[in-house]
Amino acid sequence: MAELTFVDKVAARAGVPPGQARPLTEAVLRTLTERISSGEAAALAPHFADELSPLLIKAVEAPEPFGYDEFLRRVADRAGTDRPTAERGIRAVLQTMHRVVGHREFEDALAQLPADLRALAQPLPHGP
Template sequence: MAEPEFYARVSARAGVPPDDARALTQATLRTLAERISGGEAAELSAHVAHELRPLLARPRTDDPEAFGYDEFLRRIAERAGVSPAEAERGARAVVQALHRVIGPAAFHRALSQLPARIGELAQPAPRG
């Protein structure tokens, strides 16, 4: 999936303008790369548009940082310049778009390294 199409998908899923979708995508991919191993980050980067690959770039030998859901969203919100609620919607949209791009096997390998609550972003948002 080309970079503009990825951003458009995130924009539609998160209900945000395209510029916000770009910022949320970049923030989420950078934060995700910090939370998974360098090898898994490299595996994911092989499946995304060329322009998005640097966001997942890390040495393969790097161990993931250990942080939970709240810190995951805090980092995304800070990087994207959005509220925590917008960060959560955006992260959910990015993770779901990423799942579609990389396929189930690679996606589940990467998500297996995440706390369950972060992995749950791959599920549709609860309706309330």
């Protein structure tokens, strides 16, 4: 069996079909890139497949200082989806990214995000 791609893993985590997971993944990576410095984005890029890594290249160094609601709005708009699906997508992309990138680089990049956005990277507690 072929190895699952990043997008396949996001689809499984978010509970969406792969066709919806791709625009969600791209929207989250683009928005994350706007929110973090170009140095942190460039450090993440080599961990992604060739079709996703260009999304982490920035033209400007400075991160844009927007919060959770704006992050969610941008992802929902870019992915053409509703806010609850965008939130699941953000959570799925960040959690998948954590495994792909490794703890230290992931923590370095997420340190630039507000606490409520960083919280989406934490796995949800499972009920009984």
